Structure formats: structure tokens, C-alpha cells
Amino acid sequence: MTAIEGPDPVLVVGGGFSGLMAATQLLRVLPPECSVLLYERAHPPGLGLAYGTPNPDHLLNLRAAQMSADPERPQDFADWLARTVFDAAERAGIRITPAGTFAARGLYGRYLSEHIARLEARAGARLRVVRETLCDLELRAGGLVAHAADGTRRAVSAAILAMGNLPGPVAAQSRHQRDPWDAGALTDLDPASDVLIVGTGLTMMDAVATLRSQGFAGRIVAVSRRGLVPKPHAPVAAGPRPCFDAATRASVRKLLAWGRAEIAAAHQAGTDWRSVIDALRPITDELWTGLPRAEQARFLRHLRPYWDVHRHRTAPPAADTIAQEIARGTLVLRAGRICAVADDAVGAVVTVQPRGGGDTQVFPVQAILDATGFSRFAETQDTLVRNLLARGLARPGPFGLGLDATPEGRLRGTDAPLWAIGPLLRGILWECIAVPDIRDASVGLAAAIAGHLAPARQDRLKTVCHPDRSGSGAGHPSFKSGTGGGVSYRSG
Ligand SMILES: Cc1cc2nc3c(=O)[nH]c(=O)nc-3n(C[C@H](O)[C@H](O)[C@H](O)COP(=O)(O)OP(=O)(O)OC[C@H]3O[C@@H](n4cnc5c(N)ncnc54)[C@H](O)[C@@H]3O)c2cc1C
Numbered sequence: 166m167t168a169i170e171g172p173d174p175v176l177v178v179g180g181g182f183s184g185l186m187a188a189t190q191l192l193r194v195l196p197p198e199c200s201v202l203l204y205e206r207a208h209p210p211g212l213g214l215a216y217g218t219p220n221p222d223h224l225l226n227l228r229a230a231q232m233s234a235d236p237e238r239p240q241d242f243a244d245w246l247a248r249t250v251f252d253a254a255e256r257a258g259i260r261i262t263p264a265g266t267f268a269a270r271g272l273y274g275r276y277l278s279e280h281i282a283r284l285e286a287r288a289g290a291r292l293r294v295v296r297e298t299l300c301d302l303e304l305r306a307g308g309l310v311a312h313a314a315d316g317t318r319r320a321v322s323a324a325i326l327a328m329g330n331l332p333g334p335v336a337a338q339s340r341h342q343r344d345p346w347d348a349g350a351l352t353d354l355d356p357a358s359d360v361l362i363v364g365t366g367l368t369m370m371d372a373v374a375t376l377r378s379q380g381f382a383g384r385i386v387a388v389s390r391r392g393l394v395p396k397p398h399a400p401v402a403a404g405p406r407p408c409f410d411a412a413t414r415a416s417v418r419k420l421l422a423w424g425r426a427e428i429a430a431a432h433q434a435g436t437d438w439r440s441v442i443d444a445l446r447p448i449t450d451e452l453w454t455g456l457p458r459a460e461q462a463r464f465l466r467h468l469r470p471y472w473d474v475h476r477h478r479t480a481p482p483a484a485d486t487i488a489q490e491i492a493r494g495t496l497v498l499r500a501g502r503i504c505a506v507a508d509d510a511v512g513a514v515v516t517v518q519p520r521g522g523g524d525t526q527v528f529p530v531q532a533i534l535d536a537t538g539f540s541r542f543a544e545t546q547d548t549l550v551r552n553l554l555a556r557g558l559a560r561p562g563p564f565g566l567g568l569d570a571t572p573e574g575r576l577r578g579t580d581a582p583l584w585a586i587g588p589l590l591r592g593i594l595w596e597c598i599a600v601p602d603i604r605d606a607s608v609g610l611a612a613a614i615a616g617h618l619a620p621a622r623q624d625r626l627k628t629v630c631h632p633d634r635s636g637s638g639a640g641h642p643s644f645k646s647g648t649g650g651g652v653s654y655r656s657g
Contacts, residue, residue, distance in 0.1 A: 172199055173320045175614060176311050178299045178549065179327035180205025183587030183603050185281055186234065187325045190611030192288050199618065201355055202292045202321065202622060204313065206298040207275075214346065216274035217256020221258040221545040222374040225273055228265035228398070232273060232600050234280050236608050242268075245276050257501065260482045267480035270273040278370055301552040304581050323582035323614050326559075326568070329599075330538070338506045339513045345372040345534040348379055354606055355531055356383040359517055361422045364391040364536035365498055366473065370524060371552045372534050373496060386530065388517055389537075391456040392500030393474045397484035403443035414455050417463045442475050446596070449476075453595035454572060458563065465564060477599075499526065506533070534546040540591075542567055558583060566592030574610050584609055 177184045180203050188201050195201075203210065208217055219282060227231060233241035246259060258269025263641060285292055301312035308322045343350045345368060354360060362369045365387045373385055393605055404427070413419040427441040442610040445452070453461065464472075490496035500520040507514045512531040519526060542550070543565045553559035558580045567589050570579045574590060576583040586606055590597045597606065 173308055173322040174200040174202040174293070175618075176299075176309070176319075176321040176324040177201060177203040177327055178311075178324060178393070179213070180208065180210040180294065181327065181587075182211070182216070182234075182277065182600060183213075183329060183607075184278060184325075184327035185211040186604050186607035187286075187327055187586055187610060188292060189234075189284055190286065190607040191325075191614065192291055194611045194615045195618070199322075200293065202290070202311075202319065203292065203294045204297055204299040204311075206296070206314075207279065210294050211426060212274045213275035216270050217276055218269075218274075218371075219271050220348070220374060220378050221254070221268045221269045221271070221372055221488070222378065222483070224258075224260065224266075224267045225270055226395075226477065226479050226483075227599065227601070229268050230265060232268075233582065234277060234600070234604060236604055242276055245279075246272070247463060253542065260480065261321045262398075263400045264481050265400075268400075285303065296553065298548075300548045301556075302549070302558060302583070304558065304579075305558070309581060309583070322618055323584070323613070325574075325610065326547070326549075326585040327587055328547070328589060331547050331550060338535075339508050340599055341513045342384075342417065342535060342638040343535045345375065345536050348375050350383065351376055351379045351532075354381045354383065355381075356381065358512060358531035359384045359386050360534050361385075361513075361530040361533045363389070363503065363533065364538065365392055365394050366536065366538065367395055367477060367479060368536035368538065370395065370479060370487055372536050373487065373490060374483070382495075384494070385490070386528070387536075388499045388501060388503060388515075390500065390502060391470050391520060392498045393470055394487060394498065395474045395477060395479040395484070396439075397480045397618045399437065399439055399481075401439040401443075403442040403446065404431065406447055407443060408442055409452075412573065414452065414654075415457060417456065417460045417462065417468065420452070421468065427463070430442050438475065439478075441633070444496065446476075448595070449596045450594050452573070452614075454593075461563065472485060501526070545597070560588075563592040568587075569607050573613055574606065575613065582614075584610055584614060 168573055175195065177187050184203055184205065188203050191201050193243060208214070229243045229246055230240065230498070232238050233243070235241040244268065246266065251259070254271060258272045260267045273642050284293070293314070297317070298314040299311055302313065302324055303310040305320070308320060309317045310322055311321050311324065345362070354376070360381065360383065362372050362385060366389070369387050376385060407423070409420070409423070413423060422440060428438045431437055431440050456464070487496065491498065499517055501517040502520075504518050504525070505516040512529055513533060514527060514529050517526045542561045545551070550559070558579050559576055560569045560580050568585050570585055570590055570593050571577065574584045574586055576585060588598045589601050596602045
């Protein structure tokens with residue numbers, strides 16, 4: 166029998182945590198002749214936006230015990246922390262608190278780097294990491310053609326979009342706006358003049374830590390619609406998983422009433438609201454997908470900010486730092502809407518309409534940091550996403566928060582072999598942005614892709630064994646080096 170030539174690789178776009186998990190699970194379940202091609206444009210593979218920071222005050226917002234990258238070994242990260250030898254600077258990034266151990270995100274990045282090094286060593290030629298931007302995908306018989314920014318085109322059998330949170334529309338409100346993720350852009354600030362952070366969530370907390378580590382000793386003003394800050398974790402265990410009747414499942418108002426009653430009961434029993442919120446954790450996606458669309462919209466309008474600060478909690482040391490800043494008056498939180506930003510030579514004058522009415526507040530700042538999070542899918546200027554939308558290979562999902570896809574991640578509205586994982590599924594799922602969710606989702610995703618590719622492999626096997634059955638002798642156009650169409654393989 167003739168040896169089977171390897172099929173086109175499976176493409177993973179994005180080498181953050183989602184891309185790393187997708188590649189890991191694909192290599193586990195795909196047959197040995199199948200390979201994985203991973204494109205990452207900016208960060209060391211595995212780290213993405215979140216886990217490359219060297220700042221020891223940028224802490225993980227989940228306990229070490231929840232941050233394993235191995236679905237079969239839930240304590241993998243906690244064990245790694247316990248057995249690894251760290252220098253003094255690294256040890257400063259491990260905070261042991263009554264609520265659990267919280268590590269610096271940079272340490273988690275080191276853990277993921279070791280994971281990918283092992284993966285690459287094991288996979289050999291089956292995994293190719295390419296440091297380049299993937300900017301387009303085109304449908305072709307039996308798969309896709311991937312277009313990279315350097316002009317390379319490659320045939321792939323299927324693709325997983327793992328680009329994380331998409332960049333926003335980039336229309337800076339002010340020429341004094343600076344990037345909160347770019348520590349180097351925050352070194353020259355005047356301590357006598359305020360800095361404005363737009364947003365009061367986890368990104369704001371990071372930005373305050375970055376400003377202080379860069380030596381800024383002046384006042385920081387943070388503004389958001391409600392002025393809510395993430396709550397800290399505490400040593401509270403999750404309550405029992407609740408069971409809802411159909412009427413409660415279909416109504417945000419009824420779910421809220423249940424939550425209020427349970428929280429009151431928790432207080433009576435000497436515990437707190439965290440036990441109630443965490444009891445919902447295993448069924449949050451089930452509840453979200455079961456809500457009628459109008460009820461989902463109601464949740465987004467009225468409850469989301471409250472849910473976010475209670476559900477997406479922060480490490481206690483990070484919360485303490487923010488509380489101390491507020492007590493000292495070096496961080497001022499304002500609840501309201503920014504209605505105007507007027508630039509002048511040295512900064513900007515900001516006008517805020519306070520929440521609940523009252524006189525507008527007008528104040529000068531020297532710099533503005535946008536910590537509002539990330540853009541809606543349809544607003545993004547991301548080239549790959551815009552091309553996929555234009556080609557009809559992708560479409561915005563519910564509320565424009567992410568892509569339209571099945572809960573398992575297969576893109577809807579197209580026959581293309583395209584899947585997504587992680588924050589791109591926001592809206593279809595609710596809990597898809599944190600490590601435990603992405604890690605667990607990658608297992609089902611890889612199995613689905615393996616299932617999709619299996620019949621094609623069987624066809625190829627028959628074709629190789631019985632070349633006369635293939636008709637023209639070419640199941641799909643050849644994309645090997647030097648063939649027509651200008652499409653070539655190139656080693657990463
Ligand atoms: C600051 C921050 C802190 C967080 N902390 C935690 C935490 O403590 N615990 C937790 O569970 N979750 C945390 N999260 C949530 C986080 O979303 C997930 O943990 C996870 O990191 C998401 O990974 P991702 O790969 O989907 O996205 P990203 O990390 O954003 O990675 C996407 C990658 O895709 C690349 N890319 C994008 N487009 C292209 C393209 N066209 N071509 C090639 N490459 C491309 C980008 O360069 C990037 O590296 C945090 C998120 C942020 C932003």
C-alpha cells in the first residue's frame with residue numbers, strides 16, 4: 166500500500182492561552198499524520214495579552230488551584246508553583262492569602278512557556294508556530310486557504326479562531342490618550358497633574374499598579390457609569406448547585422429574586438454572597454443559553470456590571486492596594502458619564518455627568534487611559550475579522566459581543582470548516598473568557614475537529630489505495646510548493 170501523504174494542517178489563529186489550549190488538544194486527538202499550524206503576531210507563544218507582564222503586582226484574578234492548563238490535572242499549576250525554584254523577585258509574585266494563593270500573571274506566563282516548550286518538543290514537525298499576522302481566510306473545496314500579512318498563502322484543512330478580545334475602533338477621544346498595556350508609555354507623567362482612567366474594572370486595577378510601578382505618584386481619577394470596582398475573593402466555599410424550574414430559568418427578574426433570597430439566607434447562616442454567586446458558576450452558561458433573547462438583553466442592560474464585579478473577583482492583595490489608594494485620596498472613583506473631552510496643550514479638560522444627576526464635574530487631566538475593555542465584534546478594525554465578515558465566513562453573534570457560533574464553537578452561517586474558542590464566543594456563551602472555561606472547551610473543540618476531518622481522511626485513504634477512484638486524480642486543488650495559483654507552503 167502506498168504511504169499516505171500528510172493532510173493539510175489545522176490552522177490556529179492566535180497564540181494566547183486559547184490558541185495554546187486548542188493546539189495542545191488537537192495534537193492529542195488528531196492522528197499522527199495531521200499537523201497544526203499556529204499563527205501568532207505579537208506575543209511569545211502561549212502568553213497572549215494577559216500573561217507576559219513582568220509587574221509582580223499584576224496578579225491572577227483566580228486562585229492558583231483554578232489555573233491548571235491541563236484538563237486532566239486540575240492542580241497542575243498549583244503543583245508547579247510548589248515544586249519550582251524561584252528567585253527572590255519571582256517569589257514576590259506569589260501571594261498566599263486566607264482566600265487562597267494568587268500568583269503574578271508573569272509567573273503564570275512562565276508556566277505556560279514551559280508547557281509550550283514541552284509541547285513543541287513532543288510534537289516535533291507536527292506543530293509549526295509562525296510569527297506572523299494571519300489576515301484572511303478563503304473557502305476552497307475541502308478546506309480553506311490562509312493568507313498571512315507577508316503574502317504567504319497556505320492550504321489548511323480547518324481553522325480555529327483564537328484571537329482573544331478584539332481591539333476596539335481606535336478612534337482616540339484625545340491626543341493625550343495613552344495605552345494602559347504599554348508601561349513604557351507611562352514613564353513621563355507629572356505628579357502635580359491628574360491622570361484619568363476610563364473604566365473601574367480589572368483593567369483599571371492593573372493600570373493603577375502599572376502607573377505606580379512606573380513612578381507616577383500623582384492623583385488618579387477613575388470614571389465608569391456606576392463606579393463599581395471588582396470585589397475581592399474571600400475564604401468562602403461555593404454553595405450547593407441550585408436547581409431552577411422552567412419559569413425561573415426564563416426570567417432574569419426571577420433569577421435575581423432567587424439570588425437576593427439566597428444571599429440573605431447565606432448571611433443568616435454566617436457565610437456571604439460569594440457562596441451564592443459561586444454556586445451558579447457550573448450552570449452559568451446553561452442559564453445564559455436558556456434565557457430568551459429579550460431576557461439576555463435585560464441582563465446586559467441592568468445586571469451585567471453588578472454581575473461582573475461580584476463574579477469576576479480580584480486577588481485580595483490587589484483589592485487592598487486599591488482600597489488604600491482610595492483611603493489616601495490618591496485614587497478617586499467617580500460614577501458618571503464622560504460627556505466631553507477637550508484637548509489643550511498640556512492635557513485635556515474632561516466633563517463628567519454624575520450618575521443620578523447633579524452638576525457636571527469639569528476637571529483637567531494630563532493623560533487618559535482607556536480601561537473600558539474591548540470592542541464589540543462588529544465595531545472592530547481587526548483586518549482578519551473584517552475580511553471574514555466581508556466574505557460571509559463569519560457573522561456577529563448575539564448583541565454583537567462575539568461571533569455567531571454553536572456553543573461548541575463551530576461558526577454558524579457558513580459551511581467553512583471554521584471554529585472559534587475563548588472570548589470570541591462571548592454572547593453565545595457567557596463563561597468563555599477565563600482559563601478554566603477555555604481549557605475545558607478546548608477538549609470538546611479538538612474532538613469536534615477530529616470528527617470533522619475523519620471522513621476526509623477515509624476518502625484520502627481510499628484514493629491513495631485506489632487511485633482510479635479519484636476521477637481526475639485530484640480531490641482538491643494542490644497547494645504544494647511550486648504549483649499554480651501562487652499558493653505555497655513555507656516552513657515557519
Ligand atoms: C489583562 C488580563 C488579565 C487576565 N487575567 C486572567 C486571570 O487571572 N485568570 C483568568 O482565568 N483569565 C484572565 N484573563 C482572561 C483571559 O481572557 C484568558 O485567561 C485568556 O488569556 C484569553 O486568551 P486568548 O488566547 O483567547 O486571548 P489573548 O490572550 O488576547 O491572545 C490572543 C492572541 O492572538 C494573537 N492574534 C490576534 N489576531 C491575530 C492574527 N490575525 N494573526 C496572528 N495572531 C493574532 C494576539 O497577538 C494574541 O497573542 C485576563 C485577561 C486580560 C486581558
